[in-house]
Amino acid sequence: MGFIGWIIVGIVAGFIAEKVTKSDHGLITNLIVGLIGAFVGGFIADRFGISFVNNALVDTTIIATLGAILVLFIYQKVRS
Incomplete structure (x- = not known):
C-alpha cells in the first residue's frame, strides 16, 4: 500500500475510533491517531500471530481502527 493508501486508512481508522470513543477531534x-493506531494494532496483531489475507485494505483498516481505539482509550484514561 502506498503513501496515499496509508493516509486514507489513517483518516478512516481515526474517524471510526473517534466515534467509538465519543471523542471530538x-x-x-x-x-495521526489512525496512523499511530495502525502501528499499535499491527504490533499487537503480529505478537498474537494474527494475519489477514483476503483484502489488504479492509484488513489494515480493521487493525488500524482497533489500535486507534486502544490508543484513544488509554489517552482518555491517562488524561482524566
Missing part, C-alpha cells in the same frame, strides 16, 4: 488528529 479534527481531521489531522484523526489521521
